[in-house]
Amino acid sequence: MDPVIVGLQDRIEEYLKQLDIPVQPLSLYEPVRYMLSLGGKRMRPVLVLLANKMFDGKTETAFPAAAGIEVFHNFTLLHDDIMDNAPLRRGKPTVHEKWNADIAILSGDAMFVKSCQLMMQSPISAMPAVMNLFLKTALEVCEGQQMDMDFEKAENVSIENYLEMIRLKTAVLLGAGLGIGAAIAGAAPSEVNHLYDLAFQLQDDILDVYGDAAKFGKQVGGDILSNKKTFLLLTAINMAKGDVQADQKYWLDYSGSDTKEKVKSMTAIYDKLNVRDVAEIKMDQLYMDALAHLDALPLTINQTRSLRDLAAMLMERES
Amino acid sequence: MDPVIVGLQDRIEEYLKQLDIPVQPLSLYEPVRYMLSLGGKRMRPVLVLLANKMFDGKTETAFPAAAGIEVFHNFTLLHDDIMDNAPLRRGKPTVHEKWNADIAILSGDAMFVKSCQLMMQSPISAMPAVMNLFLKTALEVCEGQQMDMDFEKAENVSIENYLEMIRLKTAVLLGAGLGIGAAIAGAAPSEVNHLYDLAFQLQDDILDVYGDAAKFGKQVGGDILSNKKTFLLLTAINMAKGDVQADQKYWLDYSGSDTKEKVKSMTAIYDKLNVRDVAEIKMDQLYMDALAHLDALPLTINQTRSLRDLAAMLMERES
Known part of the structure; x- marks a missing residue:
């Protein structure tokens, strides 16, 4: 460093x-x-x-x-x-x-x-x-x-x-x-x-939300189960259409005990929607904006x- | 005014x-x-x-x-x-x-x-x-x-x-x-x-504690029952000796249900010790100090x- x-x-x-x-x-x-x-x-x-x-x-x-x-x-x-x-x-x-x-x-x-x-x-x-x-x-x-x-x-x-x-x-x-x-x-x-x-642009908490792959994977579990309104979830809600939207709504409203299935299904939806790419693009954009200010x-x-x-x-x- | x-x-x-x-x-x-x-x-x-x-x-x-x-x-x-x-x-x-x-x-x-x-x-x-x-x-x-x-x-x-x-x-x-x-x-x-x-000297909360007779009487009840450490109680504890001290200790430790008797007895102790006079003398003194500063x-x-x-x-x- x-x-x-x-x-x-x-x-x-x-x-x-x-x-x-x-x-x-x-x-x-x-x-x-x-x-x-x-x-x-x-x-x-x-x-x-x-x-x-x-x-x-x-x-x-x-x-x-x-x-x-x-x-x-x-x-x-x-x-x-x-x-x-x-x-x-x-x-x-x-x-x-x-x-x-x-x-x-x-x-x-x-x-x-x-x-x-x-x-x-x-x-x-x-x-x-x-x-x-x-x-x-x-x-x-x-x-x-x-x-x-x-x-x-x-x-x-x-x-x-x-x-x-x-x-x-x-x-x-x-x-x-x-x-x-x-x-x-x-x-x-x-x-x-x-x-x-x-x-x-320098803000680190937002990076915690949609940062690198390790964090991405780690965060998703708990946040998905509690329907926490993260950047990821809000982006997914915003992008989902048709069947994916219906599927997503089902899991958001889900109150059953199969937590593993909920995490797996919601992660699959994130993947289908390329939520992670959206996050990374946003990250790049913010970084470039920051350097422009400098x-x-x-x-x-x-x-x-x-x-x-x-x-x-x-x-x-x-x- | x-x-x-x-x-x-x-x-x-x-x-x-x-x-x-x-x-x-x-x-x-x-x-x-x-x-x-x-x-x-x-x-x-x-x-x-x-x-x-x-x-x-x-x-x-x-x-x-x-x-x-x-x-x-x-x-x-x-x-x-x-x-x-x-x-x-x-x-x-x-x-x-x-x-x-x-x-x-x-x-x-x-x-x-x-x-x-x-x-x-x-x-x-x-x-x-x-x-x-x-x-x-x-x-x-x-x-x-x-x-x-x-x-x-x-x-x-x-x-x-x-x-x-x-x-x-x-x-x-x-x-x-x-x-x-x-x-x-x-x-x-x-x-x-x-x-x-x-x-x-100008401080009004302290006056609430040992102010005029009406406030004095009104406050005593609840505060006595909860043994609240007011100026009155602390002065009384400080001044009590011998039998009065023993009597006071009895009522401070009292956990029975006769709340009326506790208020009556503690008030009697305050009266015996002239706690109210002490409070009024302190009040006069503070007032004079205040005017001296002015x-x-x-x-x-x-x-x-x-x-x-x-x-x-x-x-x-x-x-």
């Missing part, structure tokens, strides 16, 4: 470890420390620092905001886990499991405050731009999560609305990371916007290399 | 009504609108505007922050109601009752973001001071709520810790209101601090009159 990215990941990990988080009340701040200790790729802070580097910023000035976006991201995971009733996060018990839901709500709130305080440590010249972009994005993330919950109960979800949900729930925060890093380096608003628009910036290939490497890594391609 | 205060309450109510809150997703923003429509004294925004007036600020410049502190306050009520399992808020169903807990968590988060956005609309010269005071206070409010939850399960709570919990959970936000209003008017940091310290400011009696009126109103005295 790109040594620049690995180097930044290490420095962020170090910075997060020595973050000034109060001790008391223990039951408020222990879960905060716990969440931040669970690790992860630290992708959002890396984006802040990379964008900052691209515009020749001083890396030190971008660290508080980089940490702030990671703390914010973990706050959203903490609250989402309550809503999703998730037992595990990165293989460890979630906060509401290890402590309880009340503590998870409140320590999440405290993390959100902390993330704002870290953002406020950005250089004063960039502070309004950083804060406004950050808060706009924070509200969008809430909207995305609400749409996700709404969709679970909805009869029909259009692919357009599904992609908008994914954009809000996860992509905008990646974009904000880039925009914030650039703003701290003194980039022009139009350049910040270009980086912000890059977001959707090309629009007044930067040399050299300056954007690490970001290209990161994009390629996210796409699980050769860099 | 002071016509200045009433006038400001009306203008805030108006300002809150025309607040720019998005429509979609409905399930995210309807609860936000609902919470803000439940009314209340709008005490915190009044404090922002009064402090701003005292330092000759332009009232219009303080309205976004005034609204911001009210939105923040309502966010804390929303999340507290989930944790307290409260069915009603100002006589109406709480958000988690009317919708559900997930929606209450998420629309609370959105309100917090919105409150930060409103704070950020303060004049740029005051913005760092406003935001830093606001965020510091927001974290303290989380700490106070956590202490409150911890105390419910604790064996012993000292009066000192109880008062610290009350200070964090509610008083600091009143102080922040005053400090933010003054900062927007360009007051010096030392003046902002004096106003911030006024907080504890006197320390370089302001005329005329400039601080409305704030004195408000303090008197909160103390339910003649102004």
Whole structure:
């Protein structure tokens, strides 16, 4: 992997470890420390620092905001886990499991405050731009999560609305990371916007949904059984006609006990409809769009290399 | 009541009504609108505007922050109601009752973001001071709520810790209101601090605990039965000696069905210990401390009159 990215990941990990988080009340701040200790790729802070580097910023000035976006991201995971009733996060018990839901709500709130305080440590010249972009994005993330919950109960979800949900729930925060890093380096608003628009394309959760073959195969089972409204299912519903449509409807309404048969039949329908090809074409298109946004910036290939490497890594391609 | 205060309450109510809150997703923003429509004294925004007036600020410049502190306050009520399992808020169903807990968590988060956005609309010269005071206070409010939850399960709570919990959970936000209003008017940091310290004394929740006779009598029943760690009970535990202490311990441990007898006996103990006098003396002392902080400011009696009126109103005295 790109040594620049690995180097930044290490420095962020170090910075997060020595973050000034109060001790008391223990039951408020222990879960905060716990969440931040669970690790992860630290992708959002890396984006802040990379964008900052691209515009020749001083890396030190971008660290508080980089940490702030990671703390914010973990706050959203903490609250989402309550809503999703998730037992595990990165293989460890979630906060509401290890402590309880009340503590998870409140320590999440405290993390959100902390993330704002870290953002406020950005250089004063960039502070309004950083804060406004950050808060706009924070509200969008809430909207995305609400749409996700709404969709679970909805009869029909259009692919357009599904992609908008994914954009809000996860992509905008990646974009904000880039925009914030650039703003701290003194980039022009139009350049910040270009980086912000890059977001959707770099977004990793959507890749989880229709990524490589291994993930594709692995995900399908559980998601098919619960009729989860993934990009795959929504595309299949959208494309199915005639007999295939009737067959699909039968299995979606199926409430019998032959789960193996349901997975097998639905997978056969996906194959018949070439849903996987559609997903891959979409993936290629998003990748190309992303690179086009990078090309629009007044930067040399050299300056954007690490970001290209990161994009390629996210796409699980050769860099 | 002071016509200045009433006038400001009306203008805030108006300002809150025309607040720019998005429509979609409905399930995210309807609860936000609902919470803000439940009314209340709008005490915190009044404090922002009064402090701003005292330092000759332009009232219009303080309205976004005034609204911001009210939105923040309502966010804390929303999340507290989930944790307290409260069915009603100002006589109406709480958000988690009317919708559900997930929606209450998420629309609370959105309100917090919105409150930060409103704070950020303060004049740029005051913005760092406003935001830093606001965020510091927001974290303290989380700490106070956590202490409150911890105390419910604790064996012993000292009066000192109880008062610290009350200070964090509610008083600091009143102080922040005053400090933010003054900062927007360009007051010096030392003046902002004096106003911030006024907080504890103006704090109305503590008055609810050991306020006038009517409240005193009304509260005692339910609180006594649940052994709720109020200022009254903690004072009584602290003061009781010998037979009274033994009698008190008996009723605190009592698990029988004669609830009337428990209330009667505990009330008799409170009377014997003069707990109510202690409460009133504490109240007087806090009131005097508050006025001393006001006197320390370089302001005329005329400039601080409305704030004195408000303090008197909160103390339910003649102004």
